[in-house]
Amino acid sequence: MKTFGLVIILSVLATPVAAQWVSHPTPGIPRTRDGKPNLTASVPKTPDGKVDLSGLWQRISPKYRRNIAADLKPEEIQPWARTLVQERQEDLGKGHMSVQCLPWGPSYTTSERLFKIVQTPGLILMLDEGLSYRQIFMDGRPLETNPNPSWMGYSVGRWEGDTLVVQSFGFNAETWLDSAGHPHTEALRMTERYRRRDFGHMDVEVTFEDPTVYARPIKVPLSAELQPDTELIEAVCNEGGDRNLEHWVGKASDEKASSIKVAPEILARYAGSYVEQDLWGPGPHPRTIQVIVSDGALFAELSNRGKVQLSPQTNTTFAGFFGWSLTFVTNSQGTATHLLEMHISGNYRYTKTK
Amino acid sequence: MKSTLAVVVVAAGLLVAAKPIVAHHAFAAEFDANKPVKLTGTVTKVDWRNPHTWFFIDVTDETGKVANWGWELGSPNGLLRAGWTRNSMKVGDVVTVEGSAARDGSTIANAQTVTLKSTGQRLFAASSRGQTP
Numbered sequence: 001m002k003t004f005g006l007v008i009i010l011s012v013l014a015t016p017v018a019a020q021w022v023s024h025p026t027p028g029i030p031r032t033r034d035g036k037p038n039l040t041a042s043v044p045k046t047p048d049g050k051v052d053l054s055g056l057w058q059r060i061s062p063k064y065r066r067n068i069a070a071d072l073k074p075e076e077i078q079p080w081a082r083t084l085v086q087e088r089q090e091d092l093g094k095g096h097m098s099v100q101c102l103p104w105g106p107s108y109t110t111s112e113r114l115f116k117i118v119q120t121p122g123l124i125l126m127l128d129e130g131l132s133y134r135q136i137f138m139d140g141r142p143l144e145t146n147p148n149p150s151w152m153g154y155s156v157g158r159w160e161g162d163t164l165v166v167q168s169f170g171f172n173a174e175t176w177l178d179s180a181g182h183p184h185t186e187a188l189r190m191t192e193r194y195r196r197r198d199f200g201h202m203d204v205e206v207t208f209e210d211p212t213v214y215a216r217p218i219k220v221p222l223s224a225e226l227q228p229d230t231e232l233i234e235a236v237c238n239e240g241g242d243r244n245l246e247h248w249v250g251k252a253s254d255e256k257a258s259s260i261k262v263a264p265e266i267l268a269r270y271a272g273s274y275v276e277q278d279l280w281g282p283g284p285h286p287r288t289i290q291v292i293v294s295d296g297a298l299f300a301e302l303s304n305r306g307k308v309q310l311s312p313q314t315n316t317t318f319a320g321f322f323g324w325s326l327t328f329v330t331n332s333q334g335t336a337t338h339l340l341e342m343h344i345s346g347n348y349r350y351t352k353t354k
Numbered sequence: 355m356k357s358t359l360a361v362v363v364v365a366a367g368l369l370v371a372a373k374p375i376v377a378h379h380a381f382a383a384e385f386d387a388n389k390p391v392k393l394t395g396t397v398t399k400v401d402w403r404n405p406h407t408w409f410f411i412d413v414t415d416e417t418g419k420v421a422n423w424g425w426e427l428g429s430p431n432g433l434l435r436a437g438w439t440r441n442s443m444k445v446g447d448v449v450t451v452e453g454s455a456a457r458d459g460s461t462i463a464n465a466q467t468v469t470l471k472s473t474g475q476r477l478f479a480a481s482s483r484g485q486t487p
Contacts, residue, residue, distance in 0.1 A: 022434055022435060092382055093379065094380075096379075099379055101404075235404050235431045236404055237405045239403040239405075247384050247458055247462060248383040248384050249383070249457050250380075250383040250385075250386070254382075254457075258388070313387065313388045317388065319382060322380065323379070323381055323382045324381050325381065325382065325387035327387070342454070342466075343428075344426055344428065344464050345406075345427065345428025345429070346427075346428060346466060
């Protein structure tokens with residue numbers, strides 16, 4: 001009886017009153033004896049024996065989320081595209097689809113967004129919180145050869161053993177392939193491969209081919225994890241809110257221009273490895289930041305995405321981290337204990353581990 | 355006792371599970387991390403809309419002049435998944451807000467923490483990791 005009381009109290013704590021679907025237990029998923037979703041249970045199958053990919057998934061793409069061309073040499077990218085990437089970075093990503101409230105286009109497949117797969121025998125749907133959708137036709141029809149360009153493209157799929165292979169074409173050239181700003185043209189072709197490893201985990205590989213911009217196909221490996229006990233919640237970016245992009249006046253070069261000189265012994269205090277913390281401790285995929293001192297300057301690398309030089313704004317706050325700032329917090333001995341990564345949505349806290 | 359513990363684990367699991375990664379725009383395009391601002395005022399409007407939630411407070415300075423400040427939070431879904439609802443803060447609430455001011459000098463800022471005067475409750479922004487120590 002006591003336990004029952006506790007159930008009620010904890011359920012109330014865990015469930016925001018007006019938003020129960022956000023933590024509604026997903027029916028029909030395997031659970032361990034303690035009631036937790038068993039994400040390593042076996043792969044579910046449809047009545048016709050195919051792998052069933054249905055469910056709510058979160059993509060995980062630590063290395064390529066920001067820069068899908070991380071493995072390309074500069075000369076493998078057309079000069080005009082390299083210039084465009086520089087311009088987009090100087091503007092701190094103001095033209096990105098997420099800022100302009102446009103559909104994500106092909107980069108939807110490699111970005112860390114929630115997506116829901118609904119699988120039927122002849123058609124697989126992928127649904128996004130921003131109300132864009134993809135139809136992947138499994139009925140054997142050929143891919144469109146000369147379609148009107150669209151945001152999310154035209155897609156057909158087939159099974160190669162237990163792997164779903166999706167081919168897409170007919171994208172407009174309005175979207176970026178990543179947040180670094182890599183462009184594509186209407187010639188882009190995209191191939192996705194999805195293999196569900198077990199109940200809760202999926203391997204994904206996306207290949208972008210746009211020979212008018214990139215000398216070779218860009219292969220982006222990533223993974224996806226099932227999100228049990230929650231739901232896709234509508235988020236229509238273009239509601240307007242009180243946002244006014246006229247206030248977006250900052251440029252990447254402003255941060256360099258306002259840099260100050262910080263003494264090397266102070267910089268040395270900040271060097272080390274930092275791990276992202278949740279309110280409840282490290283999350284399932286905490287991001288990491290490596291901070292190093294080199295030639296009298298501070299550099300930081302976010303989850304293997306490449307080093308960037310930080311621009312000191314004060315003795316503790318450094319700009320130049322993809323448009324975010326890093327503030328180091330020290331103890332009374334002056335040793336760094338953690339850092340705060342400053343976002344519009346709040347500070348993310350990283351604890352120093354070594 | 356065992357079952358009680360299991361219940362605690364399940365409930366904690368529910369809390370932690372509903373927290374997907376959200377998209378992040380550049381902070382520095384709009385706000386200046388070197389311009390900290392801390393103001394207390396009365397909420398005049400909560401605009402729970404995409405792409406980012408805003409709220410507005412009337413701030414009275416020592417001369418009695420009132421200025422309306424706009425504060426940007428994360429996305430409604432980010433806030434929802436971090437435990438906020440659109441009723442967490444209401445028009446008429448007196449709040450103290452800390453954040454960073456706009457680059458262009460207008461009376462808008464990014465809210466890092468919001469403290470309700472009536473309860474002392476410290477609300478945090480959408481990142482859910484947002485509680486500054």
